[in-house]
Amino acid sequence: MESWLTYKKSDPTLKRVFYRKIWSIILLITSIQGLFIGLAIYWVAKENIGNELLRLHRNQIVQRAENIDDQFAYLEMMFAHWAFDPKFDDKLKNLDFRYKYEQILDLYRTLLVMEGNHPLIQGVELYLNTPRPFIINKNIYVYLEDQSDISRYQHLLQQKKPMFWTEGFRHKTLQDDETAITVVNHIPGGSSEPIGFITASLNKERMVKLLKTLTPYNEGSTFLMPRDGSWIISGNEEKNDDLVDALRAKLAQNENQPDAFLFNYNNVAYSVSYGQFSRLGTTWIYVSAAPLTAVTKPVIFISQIFLVVSFGGLMLALVLSWLASHRLYSPIDRLVRLLKRERGGDQRSDNKDEFEWIEGQWTRMAQESRSLRNRLEDHLPIVRESFIHQFVQGYQFALNEEEIAERLSQYGWDLSGRLFVILIVQLSGLSNLNGRFSPGDEGLLTFAAANIAKELAEQNFEQFHVLNFHDLSIALLVAVPSEMPVKETRKHLRGFAEQLMEMIHRILKMRISLSISKMTQHIKQIPFLLEESRQALSYRNLSDENQVIDQEELNISDPSNAFYYPLALEKEIIRCIQRGSEDDAVKLIGRFLQELSDKCLHEVTVQHAMLQLLGGILHTLMQSGVNTMKIYEGANLFEQLVSHKEKADLLRWFQNQVIEPIIRELISKQDYHLKQMVDKTVVMLKERYMMTDLSLEYCADQFGTSPYTLSRVFKQITGTNFIDYLSNLRIERAKDLLLGSDMKITDIADRVGYQNNYFTRVFKKYEGITPGQFRERYRSG
Template identity: 45%
Template sequence: MLILLVASFPGLIIGFCTYWIATDKLEGELQRLHIDQIDQGAAVIDDQLNYLELTMSHWAFDPKFEDEKLKTLNIGYDFEQVKDLYRTLLLMEGTHPFLQKVQLFLNEPRPVLFSTERFTYIDQPGDAEIYSTLLNQKKSAFWTNQYGTEDTIALVNKIPGGSLKPFGMIIATINTSKLIQSLKTLTPTHEGVTLLLNKNGGLEMSTSGKPFSRLEEALKQEYEAHSSSSESFLFPYKDKSYSVSYGQFNRLGATWVYISATPLSSIVAPVVMVSKWILYISLTGLTIALLMSSFVLRRIYSPVERLVALLTGGKGSEYSDEFDMFEVEWKHLASERELLHSKLKEQLPVLREGFFLQLAQGYLFALGENEIKGRIRHYGWENDNVQYVALMFRLTGFSGLEGRFSLGDEDLVTYATANIVDELARKQYEQAEVINFHNFSIGLLLALPSDQPVKWLNADLDLFCRELMRTINHIIRMQVTVAISKSVYSVKQIPHIFEEVRQAMAYRELIDDDNQILWTEELAKSSLLMECSYPFSLDKEIINAIRSGLEETAGELISQFMDDLSANGSTEFYIQQGMLQLLGSIRYAALQSGMNPVRLFGSVNLFDELAGIKERDEMQKWFRHKVVKVLVQEMISRQDYHLKHIIEKVILFLNEQYMTGLSLESCADRFETSPYTLSRAFKQIAGINFIDYLTDIRIRNAKLLLLDPDLKINEVAEKVGYQHSYFNRIFKKYEGITPSSYRELNRQGK
């Protein structure tokens, strides 16, 4: 209750203060602003009238009206000159918004009046007297309201301009309604009235029309009581106060006076209304606070009550208050968090070792370069501007250690050696990871600066390996064979260099009591390594690609497999033997996957067919079509029914949840499949890409929502699951126009 009351009282106080300031303090300031607005409006009208006078004066001096031929103009014969006069009058009418009609009066040779529609001879004595009076005025340009009806105001310019003996005049009639509309700008609130008077008499005009009202007559009398040329004052009239301003327009020797009167209440009305609303809302809020305090109190306490019940298990609490209990429970949870954090820290080395073991053995084939680098950074390695080197350590001489170790201690010996390698490697290299392959084999992965010269790198590795071998000889009393790979710059090549050092171990010399260092780059130049360089890592990758249904990828890997087999000039026989070995590996993997090769290939002997192919390209083509394609189709046919069922669920889910932050990865996780499998299956079954299908749903629903004029564009974007800026781009990409343009087109179509 206290919170609600405290929240309501400031608004109540603000309402009272605002109301008092609005009525007592702001009145003078608002009146001054109102007077400034009137002065600005009057200046605009004065500028328009000045421009009209200047324009008409320029026309009076136009060569067309100074031509002496006008005195002898024969309307029946001088057709071209008459036609030119009509065009000129029509052009003059369009030069100013105040102009209603422009006429040309010629007194010689015969009085005639030209307008844009026709010409008229002035034959009636009364009409001739009007034009004669205007022509005999002393001024060459003047304003008059004695032309036409009572409300007509006209600007007269004698022609030729500046002549002592004018023979005609241009009569510009003012559009009274447009002039009154301009005068209305002097009463911005549109609740007052504006008068326009000729100080010398003859002109009386009001924005409310004629005859003058009592208020307007009173304003006229009040103005006559003032002597200054312009002034502002308050004028009380019938229980109302009016803010009155008047000023003058100097018009070609005549003085026009404008008088603007606006009710003072309409000037301060907006601020008074806002202050009253603040007052009313504050009073209403206070009333609602008093009425709903008990209900709100219960609602406020309800989450606290549920939290207390959750922490106490619905039993009574022995604490003094709820927040005392929260403090105790918070400390308990903090201690639990620290315990879990310490356990995670203890398990991190195990996770790190498992990751690098999988990387070295090639089980992370499905991951991309950046994904693997990201995981390596997660375990504390920097992989920018580095080169990777793999080392393999093989212990020999275990049988000669009778009495020191017994059978069954192989893992213990390997573990102890791995610790020695790890300790010495971390002393010399910043980034080193030991991988225990067991059975007397230890791997070491080094990340070294990429700018380190090969000569220095090899010398440093040689020195490190010799020191390590001496240490192992001294502690474990076993011999060590070390294989060192070439350096690579891609993490995807790490499994290949480990495969190289693993194969290199087969070429160690069987000499007792001797340590050996094998450089794979040197072995690669010898015929021995060339004869046994079977790409086992690619063998695994090809099998994985077939199991994943990646026919094209498997074909590319087979091509790379053959390139590796034929490197350094291997013979046809060796390539055939390698491909036969690969065929055997694939058939074995198919059997493990539950496939029956006899049912798939019939009675055909694949090994005989492959052995009969002598050309490399034919061999590769045969492998792709006869083996890979058949196995991939079998894998896909097994998965089709399951995938079709999943895609149906995904489509239903997209139509229901398109407005949320969906992605291919999130849907794959939800339906327990991989993003690649889901994308490929969605394209195959639905006939459209996943993201295109989702975008189509969102755009269709957005187009329906855009038909609702009450929804803003950003609200439509949120309702279909887009950010505002991205929604504009994707909508224009698919529809060719922006959402706002689409909405406007549909609105015009209606």
């Protein structure tokens, strides 16, 4: 304010002209335009916002309906899995319910687990038709005697579908006059001759609460029913109110209604949204009706506020524009003082006003800006590399098609009449390079491969970009002319891919898998092409050194993709781990991998089988009481396993990260027992060393363990292997007899558990001389 007063005293005429202009402009900007905007908002935005709220309301209903559909789908999937549980197989035909109490208790616990697995389930019941009709649930297990009950249950058993929904069935877990929506699943799963079924009844109260989520405004109505209308569940307090009946009649009149429409009932307009759930071959229909007043009520209130505020703003603008003109010079003065300070106190000349002086300073800064722009152009390649890298990997998803095209055009891409294709190169076999490269050189190898790809691409394509992921994989984004025939383009791409593989393999000596994506003219689809190409690499043929995977020719349903799993080998591996036989377990895992490679030609099937093997090992350990979280320190083994692609890496990872920690844990638990076993073995050797049939196998049988385990533990505790310990014991005893008696050497050999010829060889091996020479030397000495 002080600076403004100073300027007013020095040049009052300039202030008056400037003041009138600014006052007029501010008045026009703040009042007239604000009034027009307020009216436009009231008359135009009212309708648009109302429609947008209706659309959001309908989308909200669809999302909540999808959530309900997901809950039913999860219940069906969970129930289907239980039908294949070993507890419900054909062995139940011969179950004696009077004496097999533990098995009955196990079935009872399983039913309780099933009932608690989903919040919508009210009760689970098992029905067996053989040898006598029998039911079991959380309340009772009893034979059925009433013929009407037997007929009801057998009617469900005779249904052709192995799994289906029903509504009129009365469970023993419910009241006599109560029915519930029920899912029925025949057991055993997949059998053409079921012996019974499992049923799960839904809790009506929870179903009603779930349906109420489809009416977010707590007004209107919502209900669920099958297409034939045989039953209905309403989210209202009254099940069959007039609005529900009217909506059902409306839907029955025209089944081709759109999924959302307006419906007038009792002078009230409702926004109606409905859809369908496909449930095990039947169709369920959900309907949600909300009054339009509940949806659009906030819009009317806000529009009125806009109008009032606009008129109030008109009056306020008159006052504020007058005040603003008095203070307008303050920022101009601050700008002048700031520029003077930045320019080292440069003073404007007397024949220039502030704006002329600011213009001169602006010209000077523009020159500096051009200089900075030139420096920025020098860094443009780095910026272009960063943008394309982020865009191809999906990090620029917020940009639309036109914005991405504009950015690429700025970076020199000609996008007119172009198709885009992604090529991904995956290097493998680093562990087989025999010292040429080592772990940690992945970035160097990827850099070399990217340079080779760039050099070769320059000879084949006009527009391309190489992306280096620094993890033994690179990608090429290629733009090809759209007027070129598709077959010819694919042929050219495949030829380039084979040439690139041959060159990388010849220089780096590594195996290459290359995936060629489909072509697209939409730039926004490029990140999806990259992801699909990465997934296609999992279908590489393990029997080939190098391979090109063309997604146009990839057939996922090929019989060679069928899943194979050597279950017998898994059981042998687990038994070896439980015995502590690390070497045997590793060998069996190697056999497991080899058998998978022979049977399953694609990486994805081998990977799934190895994940299942890991899960089987961990499951068995947990059943045995082993704390796997403690052994592996909370590491995600499944995530680590997926990162290994080669057989050698998989085998090494299983040995170092899975088998060895387990063996160490098992050994630590057995240390005390094993030490006692070794102590007893030493005592046995000292007492029975003269037995000719005394051996490692004999001692292992005495203590109920394997020769391998006894040998390993004996060496670990005594520091000497079993054979050397026994031999030293016998030789020392033989030396005592040679020096302290006149027994013949053959008798001494027999006394210490050796045959004569073998005794002489062993004695000379340990002492360096024969038994006779030993006696003669020490007696003569």
